[in-house]
Amino acid sequence: MSEEAPRPSRHPVDEVLPVPKLALYGFQHVLAFYAGAVVVPILVAGAIGLTTEQLVYLINADLFTCGIASIIQSLGFWRIGVRLPIVQGVTFTAVAPMIAIGQGAESGTAALLAIYGATITAGVVTFVAAPFLGRLLPLFPPLVTGTVLTIMGLILLPNALSDAAGGAAAKAAKDFGSWKHLMYAGGTLLFILVLYRLRRPFLSSVAVLLGLVGGTALSYALGDTDFDQVGKSDWVGVTTPFHYGAPTFHIGAIIAMLLVMMVTVVETVGDSKATGEIVGKDVDGEDITRALRADGLSTFLGGSLNAFPYTCFAQNVGLVRLTGVRSRFVVVAAGAFMMVLGLFPKAGAYVASIPSDVLGGAAVAMFGMVAVVGIQTLAKVDLRDERNALVVAVSIALAMLPNAVPPSATTCPATWPPSSTAASP
Numbered sequence: 574m575s576e577e578a579p580r581p582s583r584h585p586v587d588e589v590l591p592v593p594k595l596a597l598y599g600f601q602h603v604l605a606f607y608a609g610a611v612v613v614p615i616l617v618a619g620a621i622g623l624t625t626e627q628l629v630y631l632i633n634a635d636l637f638t639c640g641i642a643s644i645i646q647s648l649g650f651w652r653i654g655v656r657l658p659i660v661q662g663v664t665f666t667a668v669a670p671m672i673a674i675g676q677g678a679e680s681g682t683a684a685l686l687a688i689y690g691a692t693i694t695a696g697v698v699t700f701v702a703a704p705f706l707g708r709l710l711p712l713f714p715p716l717v718t719g720t721v722l723t724i725m726g727l728i729l730l731p732n733a734l735s736d737a738a739g740g741a742a743a744k745a746a747k748d749f750g751s752w753k754h755l756m757y758a759g760g761t762l763l764f765i766l767v768l769y770r771l772r773r774p775f776l777s778s779v780a781v782l783l784g785l786v787g788g789t790a791l792s793y794a795l796g797d798t799d800f801d802q803v804g805k806s807d808w809v810g811v812t813t814p815f816h817y818g819a820p821t822f823h824i825g826a827i828i829a830m831l832l833v834m835m836v837t838v839v840e841t842v843g844d845s846k847a848t849g850e851i852v853g854k855d856v857d858g859e860d861i862t863r864a865l866r867a868d869g870l871s872t873f874l875g876g877s878l879n880a881f882p883y884t885c886f887a888q889n890v891g892l893v894r895l896t897g898v899r900s901r902f903v904v905v906a907a908g909a910f911m912m913v914l915g916l917f918p919k920a921g922a923y924v925a926s927i928p929s930d931v932l933g934g935a936a937v938a939m940f941g942m943v944a945v946v947g948i949q950t951l952a953k954v955d956l957r958d959e960r961n962a963l964v965v966a967v968s969i970a971l972a973m974l975p976n977a978v979p980p981s982a983t984t985c986p987a988t989w990p991p992s993s994t995a996a997s998p
Contacts, residue, residue: 584853584854585852585853585899585900586656586657586658586852586854586899586900586901587656587900587901588899588900588902589900589902590898590900590902590903594903595900595902595903595905595906596906598898598900598903598906599903599904599905599906599907599909599910600906600907600910602660602903602904602907603907603910603911603914606639606660606662606886606907606911607782610635610636610639610662610663610911611632611635611636612781612932612935612936612939613635613663613665613667613668613881614628614631614632614635614663614881615628615632615927615932616668616672616732616932616936617631617668617671617672617675617688617881618631618681619736619740619929620672620675620676620732621672621675621676621678621681621684621685622680622681622684623681623685624681627681627682627685629918630810630812630816630879630918631879631880633810633812633914633915633916633917633918634812634816634878634879634880634915635663635880635881635915636911636912636914636915637812637878637880637911637912637914637915637916638812638871638874638875638878638880638883638915639660639661639662639663639880639883639908639911639915640907640908640909640910640911640912640913640914640915641871641874641878641908641912642661642662642867642871642874642875642883642908643659643660643661643904643905643907643908643911644904644905644908644909645661645867645870645871646659646660646661646864646867646868646871646885646904647659647660647901647902647904647905647908648901648902648905648908649863649867652862652863652866653863653866653867653870654863654864654866654867655845655856655860655861655863655864655867656860656863656901657845657848657849657852657854657856657860657901658848658852658893658898658899658900658901658903658904659844659845659848659864659885659886659890659901659904660885660886660904660907660908661867661868661871661883661884661885661886662883662884662886663875663880663881663882663883664833664836664837664840664881664882664883664884665939666833666836666837666840666882666884667830667833667881667882668729669728669729670829670830670832670833671688671881672732673829674687674688674691674823674825674826674829675687675688682817682818683821685817685879686817686818686819686820686821687820687821687823687826688826688876688881689815689817689820689876689877689879690820690821690822690823690826690827690876691822691823691826691827691829691830691876692830692872692873692875692876692881692882693820693872693873693876693877694822694827694830694831694876695827695830695831695833695834695872695876695882696834696868696869696870696871696872696873696874696875696876696882697869697873698831698834698869699834699838699865699866699868699869699872700865700866700869700870700873701869702869703862703863703865703866703868703869704862706835706838706865714954715950715951715953715954716951716954716961716964716965719947719948719949719950719951719952719953719954719965720947720951720964720965720968720969721836721947723944723947723948723951723965723969724947724968724969724972726940726941726942726944726945726946726947727944727969727972727973728972729936729940730937730940730941730944732936732940733933733936733937733939733940734933734937735933736758736929736930736932736933736936737754737755737758737759737930737933737934737936737937738750738751738754738755738758738930738933739751739754739929739930740929740930740933742929743929743930753797753930754929754930755930757788757791757792757797757928757930757931757934758930758931758933758934758937759934760788760791760934761784761785761787761788761930761931761934761935762784762934762935762937762938764783764784764787764788765780765781765783765784765934765935765938766938768780768783768784781935781938781939784931784934784935785927785931785932785935788927788928788930788931788934788935789926789927789928789931792928792930792931797928798926798928799926800923800926803919803923803926807918807919808917808918808919809916809917809918810916810917810918811916812878812879812915814877814878814879815877815879816879817879820876830882833882834868834869834872834882837868837882837884838865838868840884840885841861841864841865841868841884841885842861842864844884844885844886844890845860845861845864845885847890848885848890848893851890851893851894851899852893852899853899864885868883868884868885871883951965
């Protein structure tokens with residue numbers, strides 16, 4: 574009688590942990606992800622002039638959709654999802670383009686509809702083109718991606734500094750740049766830096782979140798912040814598709830969002846391979862295709878559910894490495910937590926109450942890091958080659974044009990082809 578061959582052991586990635594551990598490790602992923610997720614709608618809302626009520630809705634819609642997107646990527650179905658412990662969140666790459674799209678619109682609602690139309694289109698294109706996008710990666714060498722990331726950080730920093738000085742509300746109150754606002758911003762930034770300096774992995778992963786909480790608590794204690802909107806918000810609210818109306822589609826906005834998705838392709842490929850190495854699982858071309866399909870589907874859902882474009886969250890990849898927890902079902906649990914949080918508008922109202930100066934202090938660190946990542950990428954490029962150096966130099970110079978010469982931003986048509994009756998995107 575022959576001995577029965579031993580069954581192959583299950584890979585740690587596919588291991589379903591006990592419920593208490595799933596809950597604990599999943600909530601830790603939510604903490605690491607939360608600040609980065611909610612900051613994007615806050616920044617976009619402030620830049621395009623949305624009301625506090627609209628901001629609260631955006632935050633809840635974003636959290637709810639982040640949960641769905643993370644479950645799609647980590648759990649997977651059919652040929653969608655890389656089936657690794659990867660958390661999906663709003664890509665910071667889209668912040669500057671979304672603000673640019675929104676500032677060209679006639680109202681905050683019109684801005685959102687233009688952003689959603691571009692997001693839906695970019696999601697569909699990414700999903701359909703997923704099998705071919707990997708082949709285009711040679712067109713995005715470190716010279717291109719590094720320059721783009723550096724420019725993004727430099728362009729976003731003035732917005733962060735404006736918030737640190739008090740933002741739009743301070744301009745209206747004639748105390749923009751006052752010592753009070755700068756002290757709140759500086760104190761928040763200093764607190765974040767101290768937490769990072771302690772070199773405790775968990776504290777570092779939630780340093781921005783703790784900085785926002787601490788700065789807001791201090792501002793409230795000193796009477797400079799209120800939570801009136803929390804009392805006006807409902808306890809429970811469900812995100813409904815196309816809440817603000819039918820999305821609008823403008824070629825300029827669509828092109829901008831497609832460029833965003835091309836950058837997220839590079840991010841997704843890098844994060845998927847990095848996660849594969851961390852958990853000890855090979856990531857091949859088919860895995861990358863499934864990951865990109867998940868990005869496309871999640872981004873389509875983002876535009877439909879009043880949210881934004883989605884990609885892998887790098888900070889959560891680092892958390893997988895720090896904790897050594899390799900089960901993808903931990904991220905499934907995190908996704909479930911996000912969806913639950915997205916159903917409680919009062920939670921979003923608390924986040925919307927964060928003062929502009931406190932947010933600005935945290936944003937200085939985050940946007941500065943975007944530029945640093947770009948510089949780190951450019952470090953892989955031979956900048957002693959004059960052609961490479963010239964590409965970087967000219968690109969950065971041209972990116973500064975709208976800030977240096979504001980009228981240049983209004984000389985280009987808002988739609989293409991231009992017409993007197995076309996609506997601005």
